[in-house]
Amino acid sequence: MFKLNGIYRPVTAQPFLSDKTYIELQPCKALSPYVCCFWGTPEHSPETASAGERDILVIPDTCMDIIFYVNMDKSEVNALFAGISDNTFQDRTQAGTASISCFAIRFYCWAVPLFSHEPMKHAFNSFVDTDVYFKNFKRDLQDILMDNTLITDRAAKVEQYLIKKLDSNKQNNNVMNAVYKILEAKGTPTSAEISGYAAVGQRQLERLFLEYVGVSPQKLSKLVRFQYLWHDILFDGNFNMHDSVCKYTYSDQSHLLNDFKRYHTLSPGDARTFAYKTR
Numbered sequence: 001m002f003k004l005n006g007i008y009r010p011v012t013a014q015p016f017l018s019d020k021t022y023i024e025l026q027p028c029k030a031l032s033p034y035v036c037c038f039w040g041t042p043e044h045s046p047e048t049a050s051a052g053e054r055d056i057l058v059i060p061d062t063c064m065d066i067i068f069y070v071n072m073d074k075s076e077v078n079a080l081f082a083g084i085s086d087n088t089f090q091d092r093t094q095a096g097t098a099s100i101s102c103f104a105i106r107f108y109c110w111a112v113p114l115f116s117h118e119p120m121k122h123a124f125n126s127f128v129d130t131d132v133y134f135k136n137f138k139r140d141l142q143d144i145l146m147d148n149t150l151i152t153d154r155a156a157k158v159e160q161y162l163i164k165k166l167d168s169n170k171q172n173n174n175v176m177n178a179v180y181k182i183l184e185a186k187g188t189p190t191s192a193e194i195s196g197y198a199a200v201g202q203r204q205l206e207r208l209f210l211e212y213v214g215v216s217p218q219k220l221s222k223l224v225r226f227q228y229l230w231h232d233i234l235f236d237g238n239f240n241m242h243d244s245v246c247k248y249t250y251s252d253q254s255h256l257l258n259d260f261k262r263y264h265t266l267s268p269g270d271a272r273t274f275a276y277k278t279r
Contacts, residue, residue: 004110004176005033008183010061010227011234013088013264013271016279022056025155030163034111036063038158044072044101044149055090057274059230060263062223064112064123064214066105066130066137070145073099077145079130079138083123084109084214086223088265103145103154105162109220110179113212114170115162123214174200175212182217187225188249191218226263229256233268234275241268 018024023042027035065082113120116133123133130138144157178198181189194217195202206216213220225248232239241253250256257267264271 004108004180004183008224008227010036010063011231012061013057013059014275014278015234016275017056018278023151025151027155028159031159031166034107034114034166035162036061036106036108038103038105038151038155040068040103040151040154041101042151044070044099057088057265058091059088060086060223060226061106062109062220062227063106064109065107066134068103068138068141068145070101070103071099072101072146075146077138077142079141081126081128081130081133083120083126083128084223085125086215086219086263087125088263101149103151103158105158109213109215110176112214113172114167115165119211120214121210172208172212174198174205175208178205178209178217179213179220182221182224186228186248187221187223189221194221222259223263226260229260230264230271233272 021041022039025038026032027038062084064084067080067082069078069080071077107115109120112123112133117135118133141158141161144161145154148154148157175198178194178200181194181197185193189197191202195205198205200208209215209217209220215223229244229248232244241256244250245253245256248256250259260268260271266274
């Protein structure tokens with residue numbers, strides 16, 4: 001797992017968003033191979049409680065999230081699990097309304113089985129109660145989330161909990177080798193190249209991926225390729241569409257544009273403009 005650390009980091013549609021209702025925190029070093037970030041409401045306060053609802057564009061990021069909604073007035077916590085997804089949608093956040101604050105854990109998709117008690121076979125495009133995949137997580141973390149109003153304090157306590165829950169014996173080395181090949185090749189390797197690197201037959205590897213990742217190697221490759229392309233569009237000052245067609249093995253520019261819009265809904269130029277509006 002540690003060889004994946006630092007070679008890949010997915011980007012959201014609004015990566016510069018940071019305000020009264022949303023912020024991201026990096027995990028401690030021990031969890032960085034498994035947790036992409038913690039995110040949510042910076043602080044529960046009357047100021048954020050009056051901020052109102054807001055739509056956030058959610059694009060495929062190859063991650064899976066546990067999302068806690070903390071209602072201070074009712075002294076209750078609701079928790080949902082969002083599996084790996086290839087859908088793009090508008091999320092109307094509940095954070096900052098009716099005394100509800102939000103705290104979430106964003107896992108890299110291949111790391112989730114190390115914390116979950118269930119396989120990932122049905123996690124694709126799922127949005128279910130957290131207990132379905134993480135037994136007792138809500139029960140164990142409820143007091144932490146209720147007793148701490150700052151996201152920094154919540155994250156510090158949740159980190160301690162996750163480190164205790166981490167079971168590295170659940171890791172499948174064949175899957176992790178295949179994931180490494182997909183990330184190292186920026187989502188462009190063929191099925192034969194992936195299975196060859198993992199030293200596992202293609203059909204067996206597909207079965208393993210459904211159990212440990214929730215999608216096939218081919219589907220994960222497409223999502224990873226989209227993420228690398230999106231990263232280039234955002235941060236490469238010399239980004240060139242024609243060069244990217246070759247770099248990411250698209251058949252032509254039209255193929256690249258259609259694939260990007262399939263996952264983002266906006267054209268590359270409009271997506272970049274939208275992302276930088278919140279900077």
